[in-house]
Amino acid sequence: MASEALVCAQVFTEMPQRLTRKLLGSALADALATPHGVDRYVELVRPAFSLHEVRAEVVSVRRPTARGVTLTLRPNANWQGFCAGQFVRLSVEIDGVRHTRCYSPASSAHAGDLIELTAHAQPDGVVSPFLRASARAGMVVSLSQADGDFALPDERPEQVLLISGGSGITPVMSMLRTLCHEGYRGPIAFLHYARDEHDVAYARQLAELASGHANVRLLRGYTRKMGVGELKGRFGREHVRAAGIDSTRALTFACGPSALVDAVRATWAQDELDARLYVEQFAPPAPARVDTTDGHVAGTLRFARSGVAATGTPAPLLDQAEAAGLTPTSGCRMGICHTCTCRKLEGAVRDVRTGEVSTAPDELIQICVNAPVGDVTLDI
Amino acid sequence: MTATTPPQLTPEQLDAFGRELDAIRERVLADLGERDADYIRRVIKAQRGLEIGGRTLLEVGFLPPAWLAGTAALSLSKILDNMEIGHNVMHGQYDWMNDPAVNGQAFEWDTACPADQWRHSHNYVHHTHTNILGKDRDIGYGVLRMSEDQRWHPYYLGNPVYAVLLALLFEWGVALHDLEVERIGAGKASWKDKGEMLQAIWRKGRRQALKDYVLFPLLAGPGAPFTFAGNLTANAVRNVWAFTIIFCGHFPEGTHEFTEEETEGETRGQWYFRQLLGSANLTGGPLFHILSGNLSHQIEHHLFPDLPGHRYAELAVEVREICQRYGLPYNSGPLHKQFGSVVKKIVKLALPGRGGGERAPEPAAVAVAEVVAPPEPELVAA
Numbered sequence: 110m111a112s113e114a115l116v117c118a119q120v121f122t123e124m125p126q127r128l129t130r131k132l133l134g135s136a137l138a139d140a141l142a143t144p145h146g147v148d149r150y151v152e153l154v155r156p157a158f159s160l161h162e163v164r165a166e167v168v169s170v171r172r173p174t175a176r177g178v179t180l181t182l183r184p185n186a187n188w189q190g191f192c193a194g195q196f197v198r199l200s201v202e203i204d205g206v207r208h209t210r211c212y213s214p215a216s217s218a219h220a221g222d223l224i225e226l227t228a229h230a231q232p233d234g235v236v237s238p239f240l241r242a243s244a245r246a247g248m249v250v251s252l253s254q255a256d257g258d259f260a261l262p263d264e265r266p267e268q269v270l271l272i273s274g275g276s277g278i279t280p281v282m283s284m285l286r287t288l289c290h291e292g293y294r295g296p297i298a299f300l301h302y303a304r305d306e307h308d309v310a311y312a313r314q315l316a317e318l319a320s321g322h323a324n325v326r327l328l329r330g331y332t333r334k335m336g337v338g339e340l341k342g343r344f345g346r347e348h349v350r351a352a353g354i355d356s357t358r359a360l361t362f363a364c365g366p367s368a369l370v371d372a373v374r375a376t377w378a379q380d381e382l383d384a385r386l387y388v389e390q391f392a393p394p395a396p397a398r399v400d401t402t403d404g405h406v407a408g409t410l411r412f413a414r415s416g417v418a419a420t421g422t423p424a425p426l427l428d429q430a431e432a433a434g435l436t437p438t439s440g441c442r443m444g445i446c447h448t449c450t451c452r453k454l455e456g457a458v459r460d461v462r463t464g465e466v467s468t469a470p471d472e473l474i475q476i477c478v479n480a481p482v483g484d485v486t487l488d489i
Numbered sequence: 490m491t492a493t494t495p496p497q498l499t500p501e502q503l504d505a506f507g508r509e510l511d512a513i514r515e516r517v518l519a520d521l522g523e524r525d526a527d528y529i530r531r532v533i534k535a536q537r538g539l540e541i542g543g544r545t546l547l548e549v550g551f552l553p554p555a556w557l558a559g560t561a562a563l564s565l566s567k568i569l570d571n572m573e574i575g576h577n578v579m580h581g582q583y584d585w586m587n588d589p590a591v592n593g594q595a596f597e598w599d600t601a602c603p604a605d606q607w608r609h610s611h612n613y614v615h616h617t618h619t620n621i622l623g624k625d626r627d628i629g630y631g632v633l634r635m636s637e638d639q640r641w642h643p644y645y646l647g648n649p650v651y652a653v654l655l656a657l658l659f660e661w662g663v664a665l666h667d668l669e670v671e672r673i674g675a676g677k678a679s680w681k682d683k684g685e686m687l688q689a690i691w692r693k694g695r696r697q698a699l700k701d702y703v704l705f706p707l708l709a710g711p712g713a714p715f716t717f718a719g720n721l722t723a724n725a726v727r728n729v730w731a732f733t734i735i736f737c738g739h740f741p742e743g744t745h746e747f748t749e750e751e752t753e754g755e756t757r758g759q760w761y762f763r764q765l766l767g768s769a770n771l772t773g774g775p776l777f778h779i780l781s782g783n784l785s786h787q788i789e790h791h792l793f794p795d796l797p798g799h800r801y802a803e804l805a806v807e808v809r810e811i812c813q814r815y816g817l818p819y820n821s822g823p824l825h826k827q828f829g830s831v832v833k834k835i836v837k838l839a840l841p842g843r844g845g846g847e848r849a850p851e852p853a854a855v856a857v858a859e860v861v862a863p864p865e866p867e868l869v870a871a
Binding site for chain 2: 137143144149150153202204206207208440443446447448450462463465471472473
């Protein structure tokens with residue numbers, strides 16, 4: 110009876126919301142709101158609302174360590190959920206500019222309509238220091254749908270070995286929480302490496318899960334503080350043995366800095382167990398400065414949408430795209446008309462007029478007046 | 490410098506002139522940030538508020554005060570949407586924000602012209618080839634005779650009539666602009682090639698008309714005629730206003746035109762020079778500048794088309810000072826004066842004379858323009 114009443118109450122509170130959404134999503138509303146669309150009006154009073162885009166409101170903010178910040182987000186109705194281990198692209202506006210970065214939810218995939226992200230402020234970063242310093246409840250951010258192959262397969266394995274280093278803890282934390290949430294019975298070992306015990310974002314939650322679940326074994330190693338954790342030194346075979354996991358029967362998920370991930374990968378390769386290993390490693394941070402004293406840095410140009418690649422030259426990207434047989438739209442060819450503006454997915458470019466180098470990922474550039482500096486990927 | 494030809498600068502002077510303007514541009518680009526983002530969002534919020542308020546009032550438009558207030562609010566909304574928001578956003582002035590809501594290539598505006606066609610005819614054709622006869626189709630829009638160098642034809646006797654019609658129906662004129670109908674007439678293009686464009690105009694125009702002339706009126710029930718009349722008036726007010734401001738940008742007395750030969754192989758400095766001499770400013774208060782989409786700073790807009798329009802007022806002080814040093818005219822005047830000279834030109838050019846492809850003597854840049862040239866310009870003062 111009580112649960113029926115609860116369901117009824119829920120239906121009654123959800124109904125007006127659903128009706129509103131249905132009305133706002135109707136063809137009539139679209140015709141009345143043309144050409145801007147319904148979102149552009151509703152978002153002025155309800156910033157997290159959108160008919161199609163995923164946006165989320167920050168519900169709470171915690172700062173668990175000196176560098177870490179944990180955001181609890183409530184995504185809007187367009188969010189389709191995630192598989193433990195996947196990432197989302199989160200966009201925030203800083204000094205008028207929207208920046209996008211990838212973060213893996215650390216919460217259980219079954220945690221309802223909330224997700225939790227943790228960022229670690231990087232000394233040369235833009236987004237993570239901003240979130241550490243300025244994130245607050247009520248803020249609205251944009252999200253992508255979850256993405257990535259680093260995820261627990263639907264068919265759960267017999268045993269699970271989770272290995273993480275530093276801020277790489279988040280996707281494997283999500284896996285651990287998801288498995289515990291499901292009442293998974295197989296053995297799980299969690300190997301986590303950090304500088305010291307104060308730099309572990311989910312220290313308390315990990316310890317609680319380990320003590321509350323007999324099948325979970327937690328082993329920690331501190332690279333700058335020997336003799337405190339259960340693991341000594343950097344990752345090695347003895348750590349896998351200590352974990353009590355049979356790597357031939359387990360699926361292993363490793364996420365962290367390249368040194369750690371490379372060491373794990375090498376060990377699994379020696380044992381010819383590559384197929385049982387999933388890895389995700391931090392991309393080396395984009396350089397904040399590019400030395401262009403000689404005017405050009407050799408690299409590869411990739412045109413992501415057309416699947417074409419070419420060796421970069423010091424010429425403007427538009428000329429190089431055309432030389433590669435592509436026909437991007439263009440106009441003045443002198444930086445005035447913005448007809449050729451396109452999205453640079455990654456890499457650094459130099460404005461041929463000013464010499465200024467821009468390294469930000471996922472930004473709009475005019476390809477008629479920008480030349481590549483090293484590897485560049487364009488959305489053409 | 491004589492009163493009948495554009496002022497002359499040496500190549501070195503032009504280079505130095507260009508470098509000074511480049512320096513302004515780079516400085517502003519480096520400074521773009523929250524202030525600009527907040528500004529455009531405030532304008533967007535005001536526009537959407539005026540639109541919702543105006544349309545709501547027009548739903549009860551049978552009450553005269555509601556009709557008047559609703560029509561005024563909707564007119565203002567459309568003016569802001571097209572000018573300070575649409576025109577400027579579509580120039581890519583806010584692309585650096587990386588926000589899809591103000592992305593220059595994605596933005597659509599509340600007018601009949603499909604944004605994509607506008608981006609081509611305006612951002613590319615007009616801004617690249619400003620005031621070059623035969624290349625800049627904004628000289629007369631393929632309808633009017635706005636330059637003595639356009640050969641006279643009896644058709645142009647109707648110049649003033651066409652101008653009035655164009656003003657009233659401006660959004661539809663703009664919508665058809667990129668079709669280059671006059672080139673089809675001259676046999677240089679065919680209707681067959683224009684199928685896709687016509688379809689896009691039809692799709693956009695139909696949605697605009699459906700909203701303003703069918704759906705919102707129907708929602709008002711028996712008050713439909715009042716809503717219809719309010720929407721029609723708002724569109725017309727926006728049309729006339731946009732026409733007035735835009736015609737004051739390049740046609741007042743004192744603005745120069747250029748030939749293709751003159752502008753071949755132009756340097757950066759020469760390009761700036763042409764933009765300056767081909768444009769004219771309007772003086773007025775802050776609200777006037779916003780409602781003109783900051784096209785009242787047409788000179789600054791043509792020098793820096795992708796810098797946010799709300800910055801032009803500040804830049805105008807520097808640009809004017811630079812012009813003064815180089816002895817260049819800076820054409821600026823109040824709306825009634827500038828528009829008056831445009832009307833005079835429309836009427837005068839209805840009649841034959843001084844055409845025939847020969848370069849006609851320009852009226853002195855000093856005659857109307859507020860000229861600030863000192864007798865001996867100090868160039869690139871150390």
